[in-house]
Amino acid sequence: MQQVFPDIKGRFGDFGGKYVPETLMGPLQELEEALDEAMSDQAFLDEYHHVLKEYAGRPTSLSYADKLSKQLGGAKIYLKREDLNHTGAHKLNNAIGQGLLAKRMGKKKIIAETGAGQHGVASATVAAKFGLECKVFMGEEDIRRQELNVFRMKLLGAEVISVSSGNGTLKDATNEAIRYWVANCEDHFYLIGSVVGPHPYPRMVRDFQRVIGDESKKQFLEVESELPDRIYACVGGGSNAMGMFYPFLQDPCELIGVEAAGKGIDTPEHAATLTKGTPGVIHGSMTYLMQDVNGQITEPYSISAGLDYPGIGPEHAHLFQTKQVRYESITDKEALSALQLLTEQEGIIPAIETAHALAQAFKEAAEMTPEQTILINLSGRGDKDMATLMEHFQEEE
């Protein structure tokens, strides 16, 4: 019989667990109990699915990329369109789930960390919708780079708290959010944006994102009558990938997670956690991370703020170790080419995060046969990345 992960201690094999200050053990316990109760309450699940359908726009489409498939001359390429979600990425699925849970737990205030601002916007959105107070922690460097998303959050009524510690990016924002939660856990709900953090977060976020894989499976069978040969998703913390992969774990589909190789995995500037990192503890969880010989966490790099993270969800670490998922990495440059190709061939501008999955998939699709099929999780739209792209393509000229 297949073992169920995470186990009772919140472990996925060797990974996961709760490595947090004592003050958080109580709130995590409270959260776990509330979550278990909610997930076995049909009324809660119904509300969650109702909001997904009537507010977030689910189910999202499954698009056949016909021009692109022909152009690459290999496998048939399908795209799961999380970019069509309200606010523009898969992040909202999870924010809705946790937002409803916060409400159910009687918490009136939520906190969230954000890098590029997508999870921050999703959290602020859910806070507005459900009438919660919202504080978003964001590195001061990211605030500078993502002015528009900062403005969106403020417009939504959230307070954006600038974090100047460390490099002022996602890792530091997460540290600060956790610290704030430590000090204010009694009445605050911490809405984590990926399958990271202490138990039960990795499980909870996965379960609120598995709607991606569940829908995909149904939709794919409707159009192709069989499952895809390969499924691709980009991996930052790993939530869009877990959401997509989880329902397919027992199926004969090859699953491929794609990390950010930044300027190359042979340079110090990348965010390829599984490819180049080692096991350890980050943000409350035993997993792979990027660190030096002394166990100090090192600064990652990727052109895509959403993948620019030195850790990865513990379930991915487990799937990596057990070889249930294959992990690859893609450079900034490869990602940008794939972004351009999809845009020109299919009229869809993906997020730069997503473009990493696309790049790996396009490489492999070209080597496959037209009888084979692949499915790519199009985790988000590229509107947020226009400034970065403009800078980049102008530099190139």
Add this chain to the structure above:
Amino acid sequence: MQQVFPDIKGRFGDFGGKYVPETLMGPLQELEEALDEAMSDQAFLDEYHHVLKEYAGRPTSLSYADKLSKQLGGAKIYLKREDLNHTGAHKLNNAIGQGLLAKRMGKKKIIAETGAGQHGVASATVAAKFGLECKVFMGEEDIRRQELNVFRMKLLGAEVISVSSGNGTLKDATNEAIRYWVANCEDHFYLIGSVVGPHPYPRMVRDFQRVIGDESKKQFLEVESELPDRIYACVGGGSNAMGMFYPFLQDPCELIGVEAAGKGIDTPEHAATLTKGTPGVIHGSMTYLMQDVNGQITEPYSISAGLDYPGIGPEHAHLFQTKQVRYESITDKEALSALQLLTEQEGIIPAIETAHALAQAFKEAAEMTPEQTILINLSGRGDKDMATLMEHFQEEE
């Protein structure tokens, strides 16, 4: 028996028709024939609906704005979520329809005019998806104001042509697109972005947008078991409004179109065509427009580029004259307040265009009873407007 509009001459009562240079009469004839043939070919309609579903993300959600309804204390407010469409507005519905028609007619090149860039992006998207060459005409002033949308179009492979005549805004871009079409009509398809222009454009665009109203009716009946008391939509050229209203024209729903009052209809700076304009000819169609005593078209003004147009679709002129639709106008200021209210209460940042419909609806909803229901067409998302909003709210401080 209800009369069918437009009639054989392309007229909606006193309005519509074809007021174009002789050179365009042939192409319009060709278009009309191709359109009639396509619209009676089930295979064409099937493909159109297939692309809407699997590519654009339709049906879009119908969202009940519960917090906001309670806050206003009047009618129950529902939102038709065209903002969830791929590329972020209702514009894509029409671009897909016309794009498919262009392909069917064997035209390999399309041209389009754009103001804020939404229709330009939709056209460029469709061109990429269907493998067409695309030129977008855009006023040089709008190019300056909408840098990001210009970049999106270019990324999609479209050529953006700067128009310096006139004030360099939408009216001038439209003039120039028509001129270019006059010179190149043999192999170019002109993809107009609203229910304006010579026959058969107003009818065609309406028929490609009526999916909004058709879906809304079905969805509304599912949740409320009866039709909404009032339906609101903003009116620039009038395509999202016609698309929403058309299927409800014979129903006992009150229909309200909302124009842009800019800085006030008692100032010269507004775009309230029906409220303040007079009949005449603009862009090939007999309709209402803003003009001086000599019949020179005057420059409109609105904070929202998509409503900043001195004309209006001829069918609206007819519905105005016959009082089948009530037309109101909303100032910049009222629109911005409504935008903020929706954002804070429901976590949805609407386009500034849309916010005009919201403002009128919110005013009236507050005066209605909780047994009554209203439906607002949320024509697009506000992401494109962040720069304008930032400027505005910063000025306010």
Add this chain to the structure above:
Amino acid sequence: MLTQTSFQGKLTKTEDLFIPFVVAGDPTPELTIQFALRLQKAGADILELGVPYSDPLADGPTIQRAAQRALQQNMSLTKAIELVPKLREAGVEIPVVIFTYYNPVIQMGYDRFFEMLEENGAEGVLIPDLPYEESEEIRGLAEEKGVEFISLVAPNSDTRIKQIAEHAKGFLYCVSTLGVTGGSNQMSAETLSFIKKVKEHSQVPVAVGFGVSTNEDVQLVREHSDGVIIGSKIIRLIEGELEAFENGQEEEALERFYQEIRQLVK
């Protein structure tokens, strides 16, 4: 066979017509009169007097610029028609066709419009954005009032060529290239067969316009039709003299303009 075309009796020949176009008020109403005089002197048979319009859909950039200049002089449909008696006073005797977009006519109203044409003695009217199908009423009124309503016909007018040509009054305006005014011109086999077809059905002189800008163009058009319409080229010649006008060298400029026109239509 051409029937008698009249312009109230003022058009005295039915072939080898030279029909220039100027924009009323470009760069001033006074100079428009001077240009008209020079054009007449250079052999013009009919004058197209353009009314500047804010949104001239059928015109290229050259005529758009002329319209902008004229609008800055507060030129309007009313004032353009009122320029006709001043042209007469100054000595312009050839028929004048008011070339205006449709919207100013609507605002003025048909009654007032024809009243004004009559009062001021304009012999014809041409509305480039009012195609055959939309012009039945105004064509009727024009006929009633004795004003020539000029129609346009294009190579892609197709089955409508016959209909338009048969009902044409004054002269028939052939758009020789697909395009707005001012494009480049070459007379292809198709254009030739188009003109031939138009002539077969027309009972008035068939003039060709849009893109005529050199003496070779003029010769070519003359060879195959009853007249040549020249617009953008004339505007460009006027533009070339704007500086001279500003510098007060009016006489020299007008003389140069006259010589250029002569060369063009020689």
Add this chain to the structure above:
Amino acid sequence: MLTQTSFQGKLTKTEDLFIPFVVAGDPTPELTIQFALRLQKAGADILELGVPYSDPLADGPTIQRAAQRALQQNMSLTKAIELVPKLREAGVEIPVVIFTYYNPVIQMGYDRFFEMLEENGAEGVLIPDLPYEESEEIRGLAEEKGVEFISLVAPNSDTRIKQIAEHAKGFLYCVSTLGVTGGSNQMSAETLSFIKKVKEHSQVPVAVGFGVSTNEDVQLVREHSDGVIIGSKIIRLIEGELEAFENGQEEEALERFYQEIRQLVK
């Protein structure tokens, strides 16, 4: 009743303990030794020697800044443990507890970690992000090696208070306010009842930390528990002298530091 707590026999009393915290290497390893000497002189009973960490989740901005300064000196877990014999050499006799986040320990490996603690004579270890449930193995190893593994307990530890307290070694670290280190402190009725509950179950001294920064705080804590832990306040005193160190006024600065500490715990 407290059982004998040992720290390898070096902890000679079980109440009224003063447990200061410094970050190894802040601002230099040499000064850390000097601070430790002054703290001992001012009555410290146990020294918490903090290992700087890139991502100190349980610490407030003050200790984060100290860690940043120490990391710039290339301080690491290895070097921090190696600082212990140097402390001894300089005359520090009180037990030393290595305070480190978990990840550096993982990277070093348990074997090497305990080997190093033993070799260098550190008497205790405290890992703020390794809660009771995750620490079974390391607690076993510590017991085996004779190293005190210090546990933390918080007001919201709830049903786990009893379990944690009963298994506590060395001393039990009570987090008196919910929050990271360095917050402001007031001893509420709830805090008091929390400390009382902890004391009921603990067989080692119960010390209270997080937010102690004035002599009044110290008195309050002393009254209700077995010891006071002071961290951020000490770091802030060090920060106040950074300029003096840079200007070579080391002796004066250290003397001022000593006097401040004396006032704080008097």
